Amino acid sequence: MARTALDRQGEIPQVLGDLINRNSTRLTEADTRLLDVLMQDPIRAAMENGKAVSFRAGVHPASAVRLARRLGFKGYPEFRSFLQANLMEGGGDFENPAARMAARLVRAEEGGLLASVLDSEIAALQQVRNSVSDTDIRAFSASLRDCRRVFVFGRGHAAALSALIALRLNRSGYETIDLAGQMHQLAEALATLSPDDVVWLLAFRKASPLVHDVRKIAAGRGAKTLALTDLRGARMEPAPDYQISISRGAAGESQSLVVPMTVANAVILDLAAIDDGRSLRALAAFKAFRANSGLPQALL
Template sequence: MNTKPQLPGFLGAVLSQSGARLTEADVRLIDVLLQDPLRAAMENGKDVSSRAGLHPAAAVRLAQRLGFAGYPEFRAFLQSNLVEGTGDFESGSARIAARLIRASESSALSLVLDSEIAALQQLRAAVTDDGIRTFAKAIRGGRRVFVLGRSHAATLAALIAMRLRRSGYDAVDLSAVTHQMSEHLVPLSAGDVVWLLAFRRPSPVVLEVLRLARRRGATVLALTDVGGTRLDPAPDHLIAASRGGPGDSQSLVVPMTIANAVILDLAAIDDGKSFKALEDFRAFRNELPAMIGR
């Protein structure tokens, strides 16, 4: 008696709808598919059958039993689920593979440009001037600004903290001091601002800092994906914007644009503080080579 393998939702649904009964060869093929679903979505039926140690036509027969015209149609189904980011395909490598599938229809550069442009066009309607001003006011009134993001968001956190420091604000990039984070957070209190960046899912570190900021009475700003996991407890102010749909490039330009808008708006409302600090920084930087020479 054959035991059916554990199927991800989209394959299980197809199996239920087709009413197909799996043969021993089918079980072996599905096991191969599940061991490396990304590879399966890119290979032809002959290659999949070969990896399962079966006749070249075995994958075609499985596809037909599941209601597809042949393996190319079944593979297109797998690729569609890959692009939509469902089931076993919701992973970083799956997202890259999905982009490669789309790129096969055009150049990789065109694919990324189209994704970025579409995400930025959505941003205009998704984020309001009031939301940008709320972030800027919180930073203007804060004593210190602690910025934190993990993974790709750490790159943006570094840029935000650097630009705030150059604008005359006491900003700490917590992403760059992971091992000394406790020391930097000791003075965190009411009057301080914590700016969190959480793309897709917030890391445990981000959630811990959020909870600490809440206990200490600091103002919490959060910049997140539209579809990301909700932050708990909720931040004081939230801007959520899509970085692209499933299979798109998951733009860093979108959150960077929002951050740039906040820092620009900050310069418009802080009574010249940003302008003076930027001029002072420029003058100091011009003197620095001579100072080092001495």
């Protein structure tokens, strides 16, 4: 037998569960059907108006308004705002990418989508100003300056930044291997790690098992490890030699890639400031090669 929303109270957000408990004796059959629809897809419920929810539940369009009032709200818009607030406050739903996207759309409704994204990025960048110091940046850049090779590794969205870091470091004269771009030869690359090398790990939301594996291998081979993570991906064992952990945005906000990219750019810029002209000479040599190589410009 299919369970109703009342039967699933322990599986839904506790605040809403409490509302249902307190008002259970007042709920009608139409209310139960509406709650079933809401609980089956809480993400969609936070986005739809009362008429759409009523239609999906197969009840009168006014039923959603009546349910909201029985639960103590002035009307369905206020109840919907309650559902949206629960979504934006995070929790387990934010392990679901659809929930994260829905929460961002909810936040964007009042002020506009682009403005919402910009506000989120600016707020996240401002937090970096307060949480990351020049000393943190220098620890990374000095490690890169003094190493033989750099191995960069990230999975998921972090793989895009891994590729950019490798590109920029190679152009700056530092032999760099983007492990994320060589997954078919990951073991071969890691087998060459030495104490003279640096492994730069990137982990957003949570570090993948492979990132943990690479960290352990680096520790076992004596290579220095740098880690640029967000707050959820910060925990690694053994701990990296140097780590910068940053917030990429609160729950319901854009989970910024600009923030870790900005930190990485600061590290590479600081590296150029302390390596006695190595980066500048390499960039000049690369520019000259690109101009005279005869390779199609589309490839460069």
